[in-house]
Amino acid sequence: MAFGKKLAKDDGNALSDPQHYRSIVGPLQYLYHTRPNISYSINKVAQYMQNLIDSHWVVVKRILRYLRGTLDYGLMFTSGKMMNLIACTDTDWGSDVDDRRSTSSHCVLLRPNIISWSSKKQKSISRSTVEVKYRSLADTASEIIYGYSPCY
Incomplete structure (x- = not known):
């Protein structure tokens, strides 16, 4: 866009x-x-x-x-020495001009490889940028905790 x-x-x-x-x-x-x-x-x-x-x-x-x-673009997976899990999150407060809901996005990387990403509207209208960021961080944290936990 x-x-x-x-x-x-x-x-x-x-x-x-x-x-x-x-x-x-x-x-x-x-x-x-x-x-x-x-x-x-x-x-x-x-x-x-x-x-x-x-x-x-x-x-x-x-x-x-x-x-x-960009037909030649795509995901590339490489090996790395460390098993690091990195998460990045971003928000756009009140970005939708029709319903004033915010958009949250995140990506999760294992080593240098992206393994999960999301971009979606939040379920409710937030009153401040801090509230929007908190919701986005909470969604990202639950994605990491519950999405990648080993099943016993």
Whole structure:
């Protein structure tokens, strides 16, 4: 997505062929399982499947152009000497202009390899950036604790 671009449900003209939009965005949702760099953008355009306008289509075309130019990109797994588990998290307070909910994202790395990532809206509206960051950290911590614990 373009830097600083905010999508809204009423920010343009309705699309004449919404089925075409859905037929492209649907498969893109499966693609972001192997391309974490586009997960945020695909997440945003998928939120507007019911109320499609031309500015959403412009963003989808931009994602497709980016994918065409980065066909050789992908996940690379390498070995490392240390067994380090590293987690990074980021938030965007009140980023959705329609419902004012925040977006949280995280990635978890084992050695130098990414093993988990997520970008999603928070379930409730937060009153401050501290609250948004706390929720994101709590979600990331539970992902690490419960997602990677050995089963006995």
